[in-house]
Amino acid sequence: xxxxxxxxxxxxxxxxxxxxxxxxxxxxxxxxxxxxxxxxxxxxxxxxxxxxxxxxxxxxxxxxxxxxxxxxxxxxxxxxxxxxxxxxxxxxxxxxxxxxxxxxxxxxxxx
Amino acid sequence: xxxxxxxxxxxxxxxxxxxxxxxxxxxxxxxxxxxxxxxxxxxxxxxxxxxxxxxxxxxxxxxxxxxxxxxxxxxxxxxxxxxxxxxxxxxxxxxxxxxxxxxxxxxxxxx
Numbered sequence: 001x002x003x004x005x006x007x008x009x010x011x012x013x014x015x016x017x018x019x020x021x022x023x024x025x026x027x028x029x030x031x032x033x034x035x036x037x038x039x040x041x042x043x044x045x046x047x048x049x050x051x052x053x054x055x056x057x058x059x060x061x062x063x064x065x066x067x068x069x070x071x072x073x074x075x076x077x078x079x080x081x082x083x084x085x086x087x088x089x090x091x092x093x094x095x096x097x098x099x100x101x102x103x104x105x106x107x108x109x110x111x
Numbered sequence: 112x113x114x115x116x117x118x119x120x121x122x123x124x125x126x127x128x129x130x131x132x133x134x135x136x137x138x139x140x141x142x143x144x145x146x147x148x149x150x151x152x153x154x155x156x157x158x159x160x161x162x163x164x165x166x167x168x169x170x171x172x173x174x175x176x177x178x179x180x181x182x183x184x185x186x187x188x189x190x191x192x193x194x195x196x197x198x199x200x201x202x203x204x205x206x207x208x209x210x211x212x213x214x215x216x217x218x219x220x221x222x
Contacts, residue, residue: 001170006153034210043201043213044154089153096142096207097161098169103153 002027004092006102014110019077021105023090026071030092033066033073034099038087047088048075080109114138117202117214124192125222132187132217134202140212142205143185144169145177147198148216154201160185192221 003026013019025033031052036044050057050064050073057064063076077084087106093099115136124130134143145157156169158177166177174196176188185204189196202214 043215045213046210049210091211096205098144098156098159099205099211100156100170101146101154103151 002030002092002094002100004090004100004102006090006105008105009103010106010108012108012110013080015080015082017080019075019080019084019107019109021075021088021090021107022072023074023092023102024070024072025092025100027092027094028068028071030094032093032095032099033064034091034093035064035075036089036091036101038089038104040086044089077107080107082109082111085109115202115204115212115214117200117217119217120215121218121220123220123222126193127191130189130192130219132189132200132202132219134185134187134214136183136185136202136204136212138204138206138212139182140204140206140209141182142207143179144203144205144211145175145185145187146201146203147171147196148201149198157187157200189219192219194221197221 006023034049037047038044061078066073087104090102091099118133144159146154160166160179200217203211205211
């Protein structure tokens with residue numbers, strides 16, 4: 001089955017700096033890659049996703065890049081703010097089936 | 112999103128007891144999932160369902176039972192709870208080619 005590896009497990013950045021979280025996946029047939037943000041005590045919520053026919057996608061301060069050849073995808077957050085502090089999960093999915101998650105990255109933005 | 116609800120939010124039970132976690136969605140999504148969240152493991156898939164009366168095992172199905180007699184409900188039963196099943200359980204749903212939506216979670220403690 002699919003295996004998603006995510007790193008780093010923790011990340012501290014100064015407010016205003018950029019944060020990058022990287023993931024790799026094992027199944028070359030995976031074609032959908034969402035990213036979720038989970039605040040303390042809350043449910044995971046989708047922040048951005050990308051499909052395999054696209055190399056990059058942006059939404060304001062958030063961007064995701066996908067390298068299908070290397071089976072890598074990354075989340076980039078620019079101009080970080082304290083409210084960006086949370087746990088971020090990458091995930092991979094093949095078609096409409098189950099979504100496999102990475103172990104999460106705890107991001108701390110220091111004011 | 113009020114469209115997917117889990118109950119109870121918190122549950123304490125004893126080792127060996129049977130406990131059922133409920134999940135209800137109002138979107139008529141075909142696909143439903145149960146994940147458990149543990150520190151250091153991220154979100155791991157327990158069971159999923161592609162439609163009523165169709166269920167399949169995920170990554171960590173041992174000790175759990177599911178059913179899906181109606182599209183909107185997907186209960187998860189721990190037949191004989193063990194301490195290792197202490198976790199936060201998330202139900203999720205998606206329609207074909209749409210993002211995964213999570214419920215608010217159930218925090219289960221097995222004593």
